[in-house]
Amino acid sequence: MSVEKNIEDYERVIGRDEIKSIMELAERVKGAQVVHVNATSYGGGVAEILKNLVPLARSVGLDARWQVLKATPEFFKVTKMIHNALQGDMAISLNEEMMKIYLKVNEENAKIVDLDADVTLIHDPQPLPLINYRKDGKWVWRCHIDMSEPNLTVWNFLKDFAMKYDAVICSMERYVPKDLMGLKVFVRYPSIDPLSDKNKPLRPSEILKVLERFDVDPDSPIIGQVARFDPWKDPLGVIEVFRMVKEREPKTQLILIGSFAHDDPEGSEWYKKTVERASQFKDIHVLTNLDGVTDLEVNAFQRSFTVALQLSIKEGFGLAVTEALWKEVPVVARRSGGIPLQVIDGTTGFLVNSLEEAAERVVTLIRRPWLARALGRNGREHVRYNFLITRDLKDYLRMHIDLVGK
Amino acid sequence: MKLVDIMCVRPHIYWNDPLITALSIMAGRSRKSPYRVVVVDEKQRVKGVLTGRRVLEILIGRRGTSLMESRGVKGMLRENVSLFIDEPRPVFTEHMPSLAVFQYMVENRIGFAIIVDDNWVLQGLVDDASILNGLKGEDFGLPVKEIMTSPVHSISPDSTLMEAANLMADLRVRRLPVVQRGELKGLITITDLLNHLLVGERHVELLLYDVKIEDIFKETVDRVMSREVLSVAPEDDVGKAIEIMTSRDVSGLPVVSKDGRLVGLVSRIDVLVGLSKVKGVSAVFDLMVSQLVS
Numbered sequence: 001m002s003v004e005k006n007i008e009d010y011e012r013v014i015g016r017d018e019i020k021s022i023m024e025l026a027e028r029v030k031g032a033q034v035v036h037v038n039a040t041s042y043g044g045g046v047a048e049i050l051k052n053l054v055p056l057a058r059s060v061g062l063d064a065r066w067q068v069l070k071a072t073p074e075f076f077k078v079t080k081m082i083h084n085a086l087q088g089d090m091a092i093s094l095n096e097e098m099m100k101i102y103l104k105v106n107e108e109n110a111k112i113v114d115l116d117a118d119v120t121l122i123h124d125p126q127p128l129p130l131i132n133y134r135k136d137g138k139w140v141w142r143c144h145i146d147m148s149e150p151n152l153t154v155w156n157f158l159k160d161f162a163m164k165y166d167a168v169i170c171s172m173e174r175y176v177p178k179d180l181m182g183l184k185v186f187v188r189y190p191s192i193d194p195l196s197d198k199n200k201p202l203r204p205s206e207i208l209k210v211l212e213r214f215d216v217d218p219d220s221p222i223i224g225q226v227a228r229f230d231p232w233k234d235p236l237g238v239i240e241v242f243r244m245v246k247e248r249e250p251k252t253q254l255i256l257i258g259s260f261a262h263d264d265p266e267g268s269e270w271y272k273k274t275v276e277r278a279s280q281f282k283d284i285h286v287l288t289n290l291d292g293v294t295d296l297e298v299n300a301f302q303r304s305f306t307v308a309l310q311l312s313i314k315e316g317f318g319l320a321v322t323e324a325l326w327k328e329v330p331v332v333a334r335r336s337g338g339i340p341l342q343v344i345d346g347t348t349g350f351l352v353n354s355l356e357e358a359a360e361r362v363v364t365l366i367r368r369p370w371l372a373r374a375l376g377r378n379g380r381e382h383v384r385y386n387f388l389i390t391r392d393l394k395d396y397l398r399m400h401i402d403l404v405g406k
Numbered sequence: 407m408k409l410v411d412i413m414c415v416r417p418h419i420y421w422n423d424p425l426i427t428a429l430s431i432m433a434g435r436s437r438k439s440p441y442r443v444v445v446v447d448e449k450q451r452v453k454g455v456l457t458g459r460r461v462l463e464i465l466i467g468r469r470g471t472s473l474m475e476s477r478g479v480k481g482m483l484r485e486n487v488s489l490f491i492d493e494p495r496p497v498f499t500e501h502m503p504s505l506a507v508f509q510y511m512v513e514n515r516i517g518f519a520i521i522v523d524d525n526w527v528l529q530g531l532v533d534d535a536s537i538l539n540g541l542k543g544e545d546f547g548l549p550v551k552e553i554m555t556s557p558v559h560s561i562s563p564d565s566t567l568m569e570a571a572n573l574m575a576d577l578r579v580r581r582l583p584v585v586q587r588g589e590l591k592g593l594i595t596i597t598d599l600l601n602h603l604l605v606g607e608r609h610v611e612l613l614l615y616d617v618k619i620e621d622i623f624k625e626t627v628d629r630v631m632s633r634e635v636l637s638v639a640p641e642d643d644v645g646k647a648i649e650i651m652t653s654r655d656v657s658g659l660p661v662v663s664k665d666g667r668l669v670g671l672v673s674r675i676d677v678l679v680g681l682s683k684v685k686g687v688s689a690v691f692d693l694m695v696s697q698l699v700s
Binding site: 024028173174178182184185189340345351381398401405 | 447451453468469470471472473476488489490491492493495496497498499501502503506509510513514515522572576577578
């Protein structure tokens with residue numbers, strides 16, 4: 001599930017002094033047992049973060065590990081509803097049976113997941129009720145979802161669990177639930193690992209090889225979105241933007257990349273919808289992990305993009321945006337979730353309010369490569385100063401010092 | 407206009423300074439005491455940010471709890487601030503266009519941006535106070551009620567300072583209007599609470615003896631709050647709010663109706679976000695630039 005990492009490797013990205021200050025903080029919590037629990041080992045931002053953060057934490061002396069819930073499709077159906085409700089779908093209500101499934105799976109997991117640690121970090125709502133089986137240590141709920149306008153019926157059900165935690169971490173100030181009185185609250189931006197397979201530098205020949213393998217023309221403009229197949233990510237909107245761009249820039253190609261995560265039952269349904277719509281146009285590639293698209297291929301595709309799209313209607317933070325910016329690719333995106341923290345309109349990309357506007361901006365960037373390059377350079381600089389994993393690690397270390405430091 | 411032209415210089419502290427130093431700087435009696443300080447290392451490279459709320463949270467046991475258990479308040483005040491800071495964000499290099507930084511602050515409702523050189527050496531800040539300075543003396547034709555935050559939480563003058571501190575920590579706010587029977591009686595801020603720890607050399611006692619914060623904060627809000635409350639009316643133009651905020655150096659104002667009822671609060675960032683929504687980010691920025699140039 002995770003690879004070995006060495007903090008020393010990051011010296012060339014962040015410098016010697018920064019490594020030293022990370023090690024000084026780590027010394028304060030050396031040997032602390034930290035367990036992260038989430039719902040899936042791949043697909044989506046949380047797995048992406050944990051895959052890199054946990055081994056990095058181990059490399060600075062924490063006894064960190066990552067556990068994944070074992071659950072049935074019925075459970076994930078319920079938790080997807082919970083996810084959507086917390087993101088603001090007011091039409092959702094959970095019946096007795098759904099609540100029973102949710103609680104039962106957590107009860108069963110409490111018996112098989114090793115939760116014995118100084119700090120237990122529970123990611124997102126799927127494993128939230130595990131707190132009921134707490135034995136010792138400090139418990140932290142890391143909520144990656146935009147909870148600024150949650151469905152209150154569903155939130156009130158979950159709040160009873162959340163209130164039992166010692167602390168809550170949200171990705172943005174406005175996501176912090178207003179009714180979590182008395183809890184410690186941390187606001188932390190997610191981050192990307194510049195040395196992971198997804199983000200490490202690639203040689204042009206490696207990129208070309210991937211494009212050839214998937215029959216993508218490297219000499220024509222490529223636009224793309226990397227996101228789950230999910231209504232909130234609006235893959236059909238992306239295709240509509242492509243249709244409008246194609247009318248004016250006929251050689252343009254579109255790449256839609258997603259992955260099927262265990263905890264996302266809507267994924268295959270929306271994948272089918274996307275493929276069906278895509279089949280009406282030429283030059284669209286809809287790719288998933290099942291086509292052999294691993295992190296390395298995603299990296300190569302993102303580097304080949306002339307413009308990256310992120311047309312999410314709701315977004316927790318939008319790590320795919322961070323990844324694209326890091327690769328000096330300008331991003332055209334909707335103003336949702338953490339996207340405006342990354343896309344500075346006219347500086348690292350463009351923020352848009354409609355699909356028509358998105359198409360207009362994409363055409364502009366295709367026709368003006370000098371502008372795309374300038375925005376791309378700004379984007380990489382913005383990520384370098386604000387959203388790299390080493391910053392995230394320091395924030396986590398300070399939180400561990402806060403909770404269990406000596 | 408370059409970023410350096412809209413930057414300002416604010417006090418900063420060093421990452422190996424003890425917490426008591428931060429408290430002394432942030433809790434000064436002057437209105438110019440900073441609510442937020444940038445933390446730098448010996449080469450002036452930016453290492454983090456410390457806010458008044460964080461210092462208050464530590465002192466009332468809402469942060470750094472594990473260390474507090476073993477050290478008590480006097481030990482905590484001697485600890486390096488580097489343990490309690492947040493990673494610095496947002497950080498921009500001086501090459502970034504000034505409009506982009508302004509736009510970023512408005513888009514994300516962030517009251518400040520840290521400006522560094524290529525080696526992370528602190529160059530200055532762009533903050534809501536310095537931007538508002540470039541907008542004073544204008545009439546915007548926009549009433550305060552259009553941009554204020556409402557409803558607002560308030561506290562009774564009979565509540566204890568500890569209750570006020572906990573409420574501010576829970577609500578993640580830095581000021582509370584003090585209201586009795588619907589009437590605005592005063593305003594209490596995090597800076598007031600921190601300042602209360604310095605008055606009468608209490609901080610010396612905190613450093614030397616096992617004094618409990620609860621004992622210091624058992625006094626009531628009306629003993630510490632500001633009674634001379636600067637306020638605006640809901641119908642007042644935003645320009646008036648800017649005038650008061652800049653000339654009196656306050657970060658937020660209660661909005662009070664003609665019959666003395668508290669109807670909202672307006673802060674510097676509310677003004678910048680509200681004005682930008684109505685007039686457009688570029689128009690507000692251009693206005694600020696034209697004033698700075700003239």
